Amino acid sequence: MITDFHTHYYPPELAPRALRGVDDVVEGDADGTLGGLKRAMRAAGVTRAVALPVCAKPNRESAVNGYVESTASADIIPFFSVHPYSDGAPDLVRKYADSGLKGIKLHSNIQRFSVSDSALIPFWQAIKSRNIIAVFHCGRPGKTPTEHDVYPSDFLPLFDILSPSRTVLAHTGGYGVTDDELDVLAQSGAYTDLSLAQSQFTVGRFRAALGMLSPDRLLFGSDSPWRDIGASLNFVRSAVSDPKLLDKILCENARTLLGE
Numbered sequence: 001m002i003t004d005f006h007t008h009y010y011p012p013e014l015a016p017r018a019l020r021g022v023d024d025v026v027e028g029d030a031d032g033t034l035g036g037l038k039r040a041m042r043a044a045g046v047t048r049a050v051a052l053p054v055c056a057k058p059n060r061e062s063a064v065n066g067y068v069e070s071t072a073s074a075d076i077i078p079f080f081s082v083h084p085y086s087d088g089a090p091d092l093v094r095k096y097a098d099s100g101l102k103g104i105k106l107h108s109n110i111q112r113f114s115v116s117d118s119a120l121i122p123f124w125q126a127i128k129s130r131n132i133i134a135v136f137h138c139g140r141p142g143k144t145p146t147e148h149d150v151y152p153s154d155f156l157p158l159f160d161i162l163s164p165s166r167t168v169l170a171h172t173g174g175y176g177v178t179d180d181e182l183d184v185l186a187q188s189g190a191y192t193d194l195s196l197a198q199s200q201f202t203v204g205r206f207r208a209a210l211g212m213l214s215p216d217r218l219l220f221g222s223d224s225p226w227r228d229i230g231a232s233l234n235f236v237r238s239a240v241s242d243p244k245l246l247d248k249i250l251c252e253n254a255r256t257l258l259g260e
Contacts, residue, residue: 003254004041004049004229006135006170006195006221009034011067019225030225034071037224041075044230048075050254052105052135055081061092069101077258079103079135082123084113090126102258103133108148109141115150115158124161133257134167135193139174151177152185164189168219168257171196172209182212189214191257193221194249198235207239218249219257 010018015032029043030036041049053068055061061082068078080096082089082104093104104127108115115136127134140149152173159167168191173181175196185192192213197206210218222232233250240246 001047002250004046005219006193007049007224009037028225029228032225040229051078053081054107055083058083058086090122093126097130097132105135107137138169151181186213191217193219195221195223220250
């Protein structure tokens with residue numbers, strides 16, 4: 001049972017605009033809709049996907065999360081998003097977590113926050129109190145670096161509050177990740193998803209990066225619709241010859257993290 005731990009989709013009327021609104025090349029096989037994602041999953045042989053919405057502006061949670069939450073099914077696991085600077089953000093975290101959603105997605109570039117902002121401590125404490133999974137975008141958001149880019153070392157102070165074993169630092173630590181940052185990621189105990197790997201690694205360097213990281217903390221992810229699910233899957237398979245490690249990446253680690 002292959003789980004894609006990093007996907008996105010939008011209401012059909014918003015999907016074209018969403019795909020145009022990101023500073024990156026769309027190389028995916030989906031059109032930004034739920035139907036497009038499911039077609040891409042079937043073509044790649046992926047069983048289910050974690051959906052990661054992003055609330056780009058404060059106080060827009062209801063619209064963003066309402067749609068994704070309504071699409072939950074056997075093959076779609078919706079997470080939720082809360083903007084850290086929304087009114088009553090910690091209470092919103094608790095509300096969505098208590099509704100049964102398993103995780104939250106955070107994107108410092110799009111939401112324009114700093115993980116080191118002390119004003120957000122109650123927000124992080126709310127996430128910790130509900131023991132939900134926190135997925136963080138890492139690295140630059142597209143072709144252009146921003147002042148809000150974060151890498152694994154930026155999260156070490158935050159791990160005084162959040163549990164690394166309930167945290168996913170996405171994109172193999174982020175676009176532009178260095179070996180030093182990969183070492184920090186390995187030592188932190190956090191998970192990472194492997195989405196966008198084919199955009200920043202050769203097969204050889206990706207294989208070396210995987211060798212630096214804990215085999216129990218690796219999750220397959222595509223970042224569909226920005227990247228092709230099948231191509232992402234083939235890239236991971238090309239770098240991993242050990243069937244036990246491949247099973248951890250594609251299936252077992254996601255099941256562990258999701259509490260199954």
